Amino acid sequence: MFQIDFASRIPIYEQICNSVIRLSSAGVLKPGDKLPPVRTLAAEMGINPNTVAKSYRDLESSGYIYTSVGRGSFITDKLSKENAKKLTAIDELETAVNNAYIFGVTKNEMIEIINKKFGGGEQID
Amino acid sequence: MFQIDFASRIPIYEQICNSVIRLSSAGVLKPGDKLPPVRTLAAEMGINPNTVAKSYRDLESSGYIYTSVGRGSFITDKLSKENAKKLTAIDELETAVNNAYIFGVTKNEMIEIINKKFGGGEQID
């Protein structure tokens, strides 16, 4: 259900969080949907239950899921449809910025691109 | 000369590599330019020479610099040939900005993403 890259620099527990958020944003997971039990997901992914538990704790403290001992963990409506696309757009923008950064696009060049969109040439920072 | 974020998840040696690549792409470092000696840069940044050395080794194996014991390390012209990638990155960034604009990402939010990259904020992988 959740795709994990064990070779990644991103910790597994964080990848799980990202997966839940991404699947919620995409509408695959809907508000009220139940997440797999900690032990089940851990077994499926071949990792330790503690690692999954940490993901769920982080997700709850961020408000993306709510949890109840004995019942399970469930998707909240924090990632409602309205901002889902916005979050995706932000995600893609961050990726583009990171990539541009690597290839030497300067801060001013980036801001200029934004200014070209919004108008107004006031410099920030 | 090279800005390092010690709190970042990105290893220092990798940040150094990225800085060299970025500065080369931006034209600040030009082909033939000499990099600071391993020991000098390490002292300036308050890190171990081994860490800088690893950066230089990685950069050379990637072809971004060439190196000679006793002489030093120098920028190659690899990046001047790869400037096309910068242009592509700019293109993709413009697309991402346009898309984000459509989905309601504000100017300040976009600027914030850039500041997170260039400012002292934490890096995103």
Added chain:
DNA sequence: AATAATGTACTAAGTAGACTATTACAATCA
């Protein structure tokens, strides 16, 4: 009521990567 399922908490240990510390060596330059 009894049992199972579930999230949580805790401690201990293992693991891997990054970084430091130190020393030494070889090639180049002045």
Added chain:
DNA sequence: TGATTGTAATAGTCTACTTAGTACATTATT
């Protein structure tokens, strides 16, 4: 020759992540 430079090797430290194991409280199920 002596200083500078990149490289190498070894050992040690440190941190974050993950595993392992156990126990507990709450809820659901039978």
